[in-house]
Amino acid sequence: MWQNLIVIVAVSVAALYVFWSLAPKSVRRWAATRWGGRMAWLARSADSSGCADCAVRNNTRSSR
Amino acid sequence: MGRKGTAWPLYSLVVNENLSQSLRPLSALPLGERSVVEAITDSTVLSRRLLEIGCIEGAAVEVVAVMWPGQDPLAVRIGGSTFALRRQEADLVMVR
Amino acid sequence: MRVALIGLPNCGKTALFNRLTGSRQKVANYPGVTVERKEGVFSDAKGERHQLLDLPGLYSFKPTTLDEAITRDVALGRLSGEPRPELIVLVADATYLSLSLRLALEARRLGLPMILAINRSDIARRRGFQLDLAALSRELGIPVVETVATRPGGADGVVRALEQRAWAVSGALEWQEPTAEDVIIAHREVARLLKAAHHQEPARSAAVAAADRLLLHPIFGMLSLAVILFLVFQAVFSWASLPMDMIDTGVARLGELLATQMPEGALRSLLIDGVIAGLGSVVIFLPQILILFAFILVLEDSGYLPRAAYLLDRLMGSVGLSGRAFIPLLSSFACAIPGIMATRTIPSIRDRIATIMVAPLMTCSARLPVYALLIAAFIPDRDVGIFNLQGLVLFALYFTGIISALLVAYVIKRWQGARDQHLLMLELPDYQWPNPLNLLVGLYDRTRIFLERVGGIILAMVVLLWFLSTYPAPPPGATAPAIEYSFAGQIGKALAVVLEPIGFNWQIAIALVPGLAAREIAVGALGTVYALSGSEEAVTGALATTISAEWSLATALALLAWYVFAPQCLATLAVVKRETGGWRHPLMMATYLFALAYVAAFVTYRLTLILMGA
Numbered sequence: 001m002w003q004n005l006i007v008i009v010a011v012s013v014a015a016l017y018v019f020w021s022l023a024p025k026s027v028r029r030w031a032a033t034r035w036g037g038r039m040a041w042l043a044r045s046a047d048s049s050g051c052a053d054c055a056v057r058n059n060t061r062s063s064r
Numbered sequence: 065m066g067r068k069g070t071a072w073p074l075y076s077l078v079v080n081e082n083l084s085q086s087l088r089p090l091s092a093l094p095l096g097e098r099s100v101v102e103a104i105t106d107s108t109v110l111s112r113r114l115l116e117i118g119c120i121e122g123a124a125v126e127v128v129a130v131m132w133p134g135q136d137p138l139a140v141r142i143g144g145s146t147f148a149l150r151r152q153e154a155d156l157v158m159v160r
Numbered sequence: 161m162r163v164a165l166i167g168l169p170n171c172g173k174t175a176l177f178n179r180l181t182g183s184r185q186k187v188a189n190y191p192g193v194t195v196e197r198k199e200g201v202f203s204d205a206k207g208e209r210h211q212l213l214d215l216p217g218l219y220s221f222k223p224t225t226l227d228e229a230i231t232r233d234v235a236l237g238r239l240s241g242e243p244r245p246e247l248i249v250l251v252a253d254a255t256y257l258s259l260s261l262r263l264a265l266e267a268r269r270l271g272l273p274m275i276l277a278i279n280r281s282d283i284a285r286r287r288g289f290q291l292d293l294a295a296l297s298r299e300l301g302i303p304v305v306e307t308v309a310t311r312p313g314g315a316d317g318v319v320r321a322l323e324q325r326a327w328a329v330s331g332a333l334e335w336q337e338p339t340a341e342d343v344i345i346a347h348r349e350v351a352r353l354l355k356a357a358h359h360q361e362p363a364r365s366a367a368v369a370a371a372d373r374l375l376l377h378p379i380f381g382m383l384s385l386a387v388i389l390f391l392v393f394q395a396v397f398s399w400a401s402l403p404m405d406m407i408d409t410g411v412a413r414l415g416e417l418l419a420t421q422m423p424e425g426a427l428r429s430l431l432i433d434g435v436i437a438g439l440g441s442v443v444i445f446l447p448q449i450l451i452l453f454a455f456i457l458v459l460e461d462s463g464y465l466p467r468a469a470y471l472l473d474r475l476m477g478s479v480g481l482s483g484r485a486f487i488p489l490l491s492s493f494a495c496a497i498p499g500i501m502a503t504r505t506i507p508s509i510r511d512r513i514a515t516i517m518v519a520p521l522m523t524c525s526a527r528l529p530v531y532a533l534l535i536a537a538f539i540p541d542r543d544v545g546i547f548n549l550q551g552l553v554l555f556a557l558y559f560t561g562i563i564s565a566l567l568v569a570y571v572i573k574r575w576q577g578a579r580d581q582h583l584l585m586l587e588l589p590d591y592q593w594p595n596p597l598n599l600l601v602g603l604y605d606r607t608r609i610f611l612e613r614v615g616g617i618i619l620a621m622v623v624l625l626w627f628l629s630t631y632p633a634p635p636p637g638a639t640a641p642a643i644e645y646s647f648a649g650q651i652g653k654a655l656a657v658v659l660e661p662i663g664f665n666w667q668i669a670i671a672l673v674p675g676l677a678a679r680e681i682a683v684g685a686l687g688t689v690y691a692l693s694g695s696e697e698a699v700t701g702a703l704a705t706t707i708s709a710e711w712s713l714a715t716a717l718a719l720l721a722w723y724v725f726a727p728q729c730l731a732t733l734a735v736v737k738r739e740t741g742g743w744r745h746p747l748m749m750a751t752y753l754f755a756l757a758y759v760a761a762f763v764t765y766r767l768t769l770i771l772m773g774a
Binding site for chain 2: 219220222224255256257258259262340343344347361364369372373376377378379381466469470471473474477483507583584585586587588589
């Protein structure tokens with residue numbers, strides 16, 4: 001049923017996302033260079049982790 | 065430049081004979097009393113920073129707050145702004 | 161043109177930056193260090209676009225801290241990957257001009273074109289400030305303008321000076337670090353310049369002096385600090401209850417809607433038990449997080465924080481920390497990461513590392529949902545005297561975090577051994593009314609970040625968790641709730657063996673694992689897990705009701721104790737690694753936090769059981 005298909009897709013995407021956010025930089029870089037040609041955004045996001053990214057913007061007070 | 069451990073004779077054309085007699089460290093300045101800086105004891109980083117924020121000879125200082133117990137730290141008015149200084153930092157500044 | 165803003169800390173440089181660039185800013189890090197790099201764009205009347213860099217404030221070009229070193233290196237073009245600015249705008253504070261001018265004289269030696277912007281001129285003029293700008297400009301050989309960064313159009317002077325290109329390039333002087341004698345000579349020169357420009361120094365603000373008589377007073381000052389902190393915690397609970405109820409009802413309605421509209425099946429379960437139950441239980445805490453943030457922003461903007469650092473310096477000194485550590489540690493209440501980044505203002509490396517190591521104990525806002533959930537479920541909403549009991553317990557939790565941070569710092573310092581010269585020398589700037597625009601922008605930013613986290617990693621985790629908790633499906637004729645047969649159930653039961661001595665059941669065990677990515681997930685995970693366990697309430701949003709029925713008080717308290725110390729999210733570990741240059745410190749941090757968490761939970765659990773006579 002199409003419902004189950006949606007579920008499978010959603011879970012796979014979620015798993016990939018989690019892996020991508022938590023994987024160490026070297027692994028992400030490797031993945032980006034391997035497939036980066038077709039997915040340029042992959043390469044860009046390899047330089048920042050999903051978690052650490054928001055951390056930079058989490059700053060409450062910038063340079064005094 | 066002054067040698068380590070001695071009081072820097074600061075850039076001044078007038079030799080003050082009374083230098084040693086009426087000096088006390090900034091940490092001994094009572095709350096609310098105003099005074100004038102005479103010298104800074106050389107202690108590298110700390111004294112250099114004090115110099116930069118305006119603790120030069122002839123500069124007006126005033127102690128605006130003192131912590132309890134132990135007068136450490138103090139809040140001092142210098143160079144047009146207020147700074148919190150530890151006792152050991154304020155000890156480096158000799159005032160009249 | 162590439163323009164850089166240089167100035168003393170607290171001179172209003174950032175306000176000027178915001179005034180010029182509006183919302184066109186980009187925040188990142190300088191390569192290799194966790195010093196924030198703020199870059200923006202502004203246009204002049206001719207439509208030409210210029211790049212503006214907000215450099216960290218510094219007192220002198222002989223740096224004492226990391227961020228001062230960054231400013232010097234960027235200005236000299238020594239920082240790899242960062243091109244040298246083409247123009248310096250030196251931002252001076254009109255309320256005490258001499259110090260800024262001394263810095264300007266040092267900056268002149270950089271050999272770069274320079275404009276002097278005298279900021280806060282409105283406030284200074286009200287207090288009697290006077291200056292012959294043209295005369296000063298003549299003497300210095302650079303354009304001098306007045307700015308009022310807090311008013312629209314207040315930065316126009318800078319833009320006009322930029323257009324006119326009226327500066328004289330002082331030639332590429334050979335850079336030499338200023339010596340102590342140079343500083344003394346500079347002070348004298350400043351006095352001469354100000355006299356030549358008929359400078360009238362503004363009178364000291366009577367209001368600030370009066371406020372300081374109270375707030376810096378050894379006894380009343382401390383009392384005020386305690387009152388302020390207490391107020392914050394009470395507000396976090398009492399002010400948030402209405403918006404929280406609204407979100408609660410909204411989530412519940414959404415769940416009901418889907419339940420009636422969709423056919424039974426995997427997708428419906430994913431949406432209701434996974435997404436709604438999971439995300440709903442996290443989103444509900446947004447009001448509390450925002451209130452906490454609002455208070456922190458107000459305190460930072462107002463200029464009060466250095467006073468608090470002054471009051472607490474003795475206390476911090478007794479465990480070997482600098483009073484300067486207070487501000488980074490307070491920032492850690494919002495999120496440990498900017499707190500850790502803020503330690504760049506601590507000159508001593510050992511102090512800095514000690515502060516970094518204890519920063520995670522400062523209850524970051526991601527712990528708040530967990531605390532709030534458990535308090536709501538287990539602490540009665542009563543009043544004890546004038547205090548609300550729930551707010552009181554929250555305060556106690558934060559307090560415990562602080563005390564343990566001090567204790568751990570003490571241990572670290574003893575272990576480190578050598579004594580450094582601690583620099584306090586902290587400027588106490590004039591108080592300012594917090595800028596409401598800044599506040600709103602800050603809160604909006606914070607909301608956006610929170611929702612991005614929720615819609616990003618938390619959503620992904622919750623979906624995964626739902627999957628792991630639903631499959632494999634229970635065999636026919638099974639009696640226990642379906643979730644116990646799933647992957648998650650099995651993993652949880654395995655972990656529960658380790659966690660049972662501290663009173664954690666397997667549902668908690670499952671919830672803790674994804675918490676490594678983002679602490680709030682624990683709440684979302686619990687939401688999903690209990691929804692799948694068949695309890696109605698979890699789906700309708702009242703997770704608190706569910707767990708108050710199912711857990712014992714001892715378990716709840718043990719979980720609270722665990723969370724006071726719990727190892728922090730991976731992002732924090734990554735920042736610590738970047739900041740300390742290796743895995744050693746992050747690993748030590750994670751280990752000691754984990755150990756403390758386990759021990760604390762154990763002691764709390766057993767103690768509660770004994771005291772309750774179970």
